[in-house]
Amino acid sequence: MSSQHRNFIDGDWVESNSGETFENRNPADTKEVIGEYQQSTAEDAEAAIEAANEAADEWAAMPGPERGRILRKAGEILADRKEELTQTLSHEVGKTTSEAGGEVQRSIDIYAYYAAKASDFGGTVKESSSPTTHLYSQSEPVGVAGLITPWNFPIAIASWKMAPALAAGNTVVLKPASLAPGIIRELVEALEDAGIPDGVVNFVTGPGRSVGATVSSSPDVDAVSFTGSHSVGEKVRKQAVDDGKRVQLEMGGKNPTVVMPSADVDEAVDIVAGGCFGVTGEACTATSKAIVHEDVYEEFVEKMVDHVESIEVGPGLEDYDMGPHISESELDSTLDYVEIGQQEGATLETGGNRVTGDGYDDGYFVEPAVFSDVTNDMRIAQEEIFGPVLAIIPVSGFEDALRQANDVRYGLAAGLVTQDLTEAHEFANRAEAGIVKVNEKTTGLELHVPFGGFKDSSSETYREQGDAGLDFYSISRTVYMNY
Structure with a gap:
């Protein structure tokens, strides 16, 4: 028996304005419907973007260690629920339980990593050529991050996009792949239970032509991170750069x-x-x-x-x-x-x-x-x-x-x-x-080093993971304080 699941917007689980849902089926046994999700519209995506903007200033002003505390708690909740999450992931995308368990553990580790990084986020001090000038930089969030994630590593990729975005003080609108929304819903539930403030994380399911296109083209979204096919990625790039957004694309390989x-x-x-x-x-x-x-x-x-x-x-x-x-x-x-x-x-x-x-x-x-x-x-x-x-x-x-x-x-x-x-x-x-x-297989990645491709595999703008992940979601100001 399947359950009907809602979007998460401004701290509430809500139905789509469309009144319609779509089914998610077990790829090992397609007779089994394992969930129903909202067939969201552009209006739903706009509501999520509005909520993220309204929450942005308060979240950005929260001290990094406090943001890190929430991320750390989310990671602990994921660890407590690892067996359940592993079953969800295997059921939804067909991975073996060994593969699914490894991916869930990676998500747990990512939240622990960026929870610690949130305390370090802030800037650097440099020696000035003037003896009476205090020279330093400040890092701050870019604002609202639109995240469009794939189905093949759904919880890992959503985590390595969302955790650095949140650690740097950004709010998030997340559009998961329609083939794998269930494991992302449980990730959002963990963040909710960890105490993430209303509007900081928003989750909207539905087709790319309405939800994804709205996220990538909205003037109220400041950065877009996408992982998926090259053909779709190029559409996202055009929609994002036409409005001057910061964009990060990872688009496959051979x-x-x-x-x-x-x-x-x-x-x-x-x-x-x-x-x-x-x-x-x-x-x-x-x-x-x-x-x-x-x-x-x-x-x-x-x-x-x-x-x-x-x-x-x-x-x-x-x-x-x-x-x-x-x-x-x-x-x-x-x-x-x-x-x-x-x-x-x-x-x-x-x-x-x-x-x-x-x-x-x-x-x-x-x-x-x-x-x-x-x-x-x-x-x-x-x-x-x-x-x-x-x-x-x-x-x-x-x-x-x-x-x-x-x-x-x-x-x-x-x-x-x-x-x-x-x-x-x-x-x-x-x-x-x-x-x-x-002398290693091409799959399998360390989470604290940059990830990204060359040529048609990537936008070649910003890398993901590690400190590079924070770079995409932040912008710096340099201060000359002459005393």
């Missing part, structure tokens, strides 16, 4: 991992497979292609096929190795790319079929797929698939591998597996990606 002859092939297979097939490949940093030196290419392909054929696919709540896609459209997209790869002449070594029968018919399950004999100009080597599909490309040497790794429109993450120190440093310096991993 992430390579290079495997060199010095690598241990078994280790390389584990690294690439972990980066490709974890979270059903639905990660912007997922490894999508392996660029493998010809000396170890055949061995790598054979061992990768063996590894992939051992992956058990099933409902995330039962903690199989790999859960379902989140939606029918995502499943169809993966199946389409499997067909495209074969049409382009790549060899489908294993997988790529929809999983049916024995209780699977009502879920969005697919076998993880491996292609060999791929060339870098194929669509499966150039386009973001966002599913468990690996393209393996043979190369003749390091320079060839680096060239092909960089020959793509995206630049989010890139990996290298090698025991050659020179190759490691050359790759780190020359890979055209915002995140470079050596």
Whole structure:
């Protein structure tokens, strides 16, 4: 039995002006409706923006340590509810319970991190060239932050946007992806229970064309942070910059991992497979292609096929190795790319079929797929698939591998597996990606360092996470105090 859930505006849980709702279904069993959410309108978004503006001055004036106390309490509440949140996340997006639990823990850690950072937020003191001048800077919030978040890491990404925004003294209007509003609702409930003042956090569900477009284009929103597809991100960028807003966009990737002859092939297979097939490949940093030196290419392909054929696919709540896609459209997209790869002449070594029968018919399950004999100009080597599909490309040497790794429109993450120190440093310096991993899978991020991409993966304006996360949500004033 599903429940109907409301928007959170100005400290109250309210229904949309539309009087309409939309259903959220279990991707492992689409017969099950797990929640109903408000089909909000532009008017609802405007009400949330108005509430955020009315609360902005009081929240900004609250001392940083006090804001940090509220964030710390929210993190403690999330920790107390971790098991429940893990079940919600797995139920809603299809992740295995292990993957969902890791994401929830990341959200807990983010709130703890920015709770501490809130006490440090303020500015710096510098020595003046004048002996009678006290020279210092002050940091202050930009105002109202509009946050548009994706479905693939819903609570983690909402947290790494919202926590620094709140720590810096901004108020927030949050529009979650319609495929994953439930876990964000529970995050907002934790902030409410932690004592967040009315209007500081506002949560509005509904379509991007009404809610998202209003948030990104409203003159009463000062900064917009978006994570999602490149096509939607470009629309958000135009809407935001036309009004002179500060904007931050992270927009996907096509992430390579290079495997060199010095690598241990078994280790390389584990690294690439972990980066490709974890979270059903639905990660912007997922490894999508392996660029493998010809000396170890055949061995790598054979061992990768063996590894992939051992992956058990099933409902995330039962903690199989790999859960379902989140939606029918995502499943169809993966199946389409499997067909495209074969049409382009790549060899489908294993997988790529929809999983049916024995209780699977009502879920969005697919076998993880491996292609060999791929060339870098194929669509499966150039386009973001966002599913468990690996393209393996043979190369003749390091320079060839680096060239092909960089020959793509995206630049989010890139990996290298090698025991050659020179190759490691050359790759780190020359890979055209915002995140470079050596002897690690491309997925998985530390929360206290900057996150963001190059090229079409990012607006290349501001980074997320760590101190860089605070930079986006703050602006500085320099004071010369001549005494």
